[in-house]
Amino acid sequence: MVGASEGGALLSLRGLSKSFGPVRALTQVDLDLYPGHVTALAGDNGAGKSVLIKTVAGLWPPDEGELFWEGRRVHVHSPRDAEALGITIIYQDLALCDNLDIVQNMFLGHERRRMGLLDETSMEKTARKTLEALQVTTIRSIRQPVESLSGGQRQSVAVAKAVMANARLVIMDEPTAALGVTQTRMVLDLIHRLAEQGVAVMVVSHNLNDVFEVADRIAILHLGRLAAAGDIIEFDRARVVDYMTSGTSERSVGNGRRPEAPAEERGS
Numbered sequence: 001m002v003g004a005s006e007g008g009a010l011l012s013l014r015g016l017s018k019s020f021g022p023v024r025a026l027t028q029v030d031l032d033l034y035p036g037h038v039t040a041l042a043g044d045n046g047a048g049k050s051v052l053i054k055t056v057a058g059l060w061p062p063d064e065g066e067l068f069w070e071g072r073r074v075h076v077h078s079p080r081d082a083e084a085l086g087i088t089i090i091y092q093d094l095a096l097c098d099n100l101d102i103v104q105n106m107f108l109g110h111e112r113r114r115m116g117l118l119d120e121t122s123m124e125k126t127a128r129k130t131l132e133a134l135q136v137t138t139i140r141s142i143r144q145p146v147e148s149l150s151g152g153q154r155q156s157v158a159v160a161k162a163v164m165a166n167a168r169l170v171i172m173d174e175p176t177a178a179l180g181v182t183q184t185r186m187v188l189d190l191i192h193r194l195a196e197q198g199v200a201v202m203v204v205s206h207n208l209n210d211v212f213e214v215a216d217r218i219a220i221l222h223l224g225r226l227a228a229a230g231d232i233i234e235f236d237r238a239r240v241v242d243y244m245t246s247g248t249s250e251r252s253v254g255n256g257r258r259p260e261a262p263a264e265e266r267g268s
Helices: 049-056 079-085 100-105 118-132 150-164 179-197 209-216 239-248
Strands: 013-021 024-033 038-043 064-069 070-076 089-090 169-172 200-204 217-222 225-231
Touching: 013 049, 013 225, 024 049, 038 049, 038 064, 038 209, 038 239, 049 089, 049 200, 064 179, 079 089, 079 200, 079 239, 089 150, 089 239, 100 118, 100 150, 118 150, 150 169, 150 179, 179 200, 179 209, 200 209
Parallel strands: 024 225, 038 200, 038 217, 089 169, 169 200
Antiparallel strands: 013 024, 013 064, 064 070, 217 225
């Protein structure tokens, strides 16, 4: 196996497999995630997307396979291990507390203290700088309750919290689900800015419009196997749907090239 660091990957999965009783959720998945790149993870319901990200997060140990972080084999046994590496997963529920304000949410569990008291000034300053660096301009006050924010603004707070924690890989689970056009635009722009800062981003999404808008690369799961993966320019919507629904595609891309074979046929 070529070392992951030789290809510049931040996180590499090799031969990742996971079963729940007789159900095979993942089978020999190989995947590379790169700094400064947005990788879309696509697949139909039951394809294994949630299992994959929860395995990376340390919630479920893999039955087989290895994880490499900057080319070094690592063991992620818990969310704390993932956090220590710099992996943050933003689930659909965002894990924000509606009754707390933005600053309190961003520092929840990592509050700063000075002489035994909360250092509100320092936390406000850092929260404001982080949001400004991400060009989040629609929030009226960093002291407003999270419950008063729109869906896009809530995503912005969750992303800013990850950036503030020095996350190097941010995995976003259906970040634009149930958002309107304006809020979706806000979140997609935010994803672009994350990648521009050198963060590796994985976006789990059913929305192919969003995928082709924001992704540099795409990986497609079908029944727990990696059906295809590569640069987004090697795919179009029809091919992605083919891989999602059948695990293979006979369509050629716009320039007339033959499509790549499914991963299992390539011996992955």
